[in-house]
Amino acid sequence: MRGVQIGILGIGLALAGFGVYMAQDYVSKTQAAMAAAQANNVGRPSHEVVQVLVAGRPLRYGEPIQVTDVRTIDWPANAVPPGAFLDTESLIPDPTRPRVALRAMEPMEPLLAVKVSEPGQPAGIAAMLTPGSRAFTIRVDQNSGISGTLRPSDTIDIYWTGRSENGEVTRLLSSSVRIIALDENADQDRSFNGVPRSITIEAEPEMIASLAQGQSTGRLSLSLVGLDDAAETGSIQVDARSLLGIEARVEQVTERCTVRTRRGSEVVMIEIPCTN
Structure with missing residues (x-):
């Protein structure tokens, strides 16, 4: 019986010694890894x-x-x-x-x-302008093509509809124009429900001149642009023929050459081949 107890005690001491050895080995490896990491960071700038x-x-x-x-x-x-x-x-x-x-x-x-x-x-509106740009106010009604929840900082496309030499035409004047005020209110955190009486936009002076001419000679329509829409918009123009898909007819005129001849008291036109 005493021999068995001595054997168990010996096994316990052996396991305890092995555990101490493993712990010391783990601590040594950890300290070595920390020292290596510190050595690698020597000379590197700290986060300023x-x-x-x-x-x-x-x-x-x-x-x-x-x-x-x-x-x-x-x-x-x-x-x-x-x-x-x-x-x-x-x-x-x-x-x-x-x-x-x-x-x-x-x-x-x-x-x-x-x-x-x-x-x-x-x-005010002047504080919202980008240097080099100007503010321009567009009259708006229920026929302007825009309504709903709007706020300054939204962007719009502007179309002009008026008479041309070929009839009435609608043309894109400017795309992705930034709204800076609704009814002279430039608060970007204020939403406007319904149709405002006027919209103030930001544009370059040359575009302002085009918008002023368009507003006096025709009707301006607005179209809201999506928040993440960065697509380029090219030249757009639509008239009644293109809207209805009617192709313009080209009539070919055949040149006719004639000479006059008198038969008694009567003058007769005789068709002859053209020399040109």
Whole structure:
């Protein structure tokens, strides 16, 4: 009996020693792997961060932005959004002439140049214009081809219908034009249900001249463009013949040559072969 107990004790001691050996081997390998990883990272730049200004509270369209409305957070230096403000001096150079929010912003949302006005500038149509572009207002009614839920920042195609030398024609004047205001309201977070009385769009001066001429000589129709639609739209023109699939007839005129001859008191026209 004593021999059996001694045997069991010996087996237990052997298993315990093997376990200690395995644990030491695992720790050694782990330490070696960590040392190798640290050696591989030597000389590599660490992840740098910069301070970026974000909204400290919910900001709504037209609200002036004060120092107390913003805060700074760490942001990866290689992923700073274009137009971000890195310090309060650049965002608010003069507290008496604050910028205003041009669209709604939620807490912790980065403040970008496209989301705020220039210092001292109110939140109006002029603040929404891209440099080099102009605003143009188009009269709208139930026959303009557009209704439903609209908001500034939507894009539209503009068609002109009027009289030409070949009859009435409809032509695409401009495609993917950005709406900046509905009924003179430029709040991008305000949806408009139904048909607005007017739509203000942003376009280059040359296109503004075309739209003004089109509005005075015919009728402008609008077509809403999808949010993710980036397809190029070519020249489009439709008249009554192309709408109905009528091909224009070309009549061939055969040249006829004649000479006059007198028979007594009567003058007779005689057809002869043409020499040209």
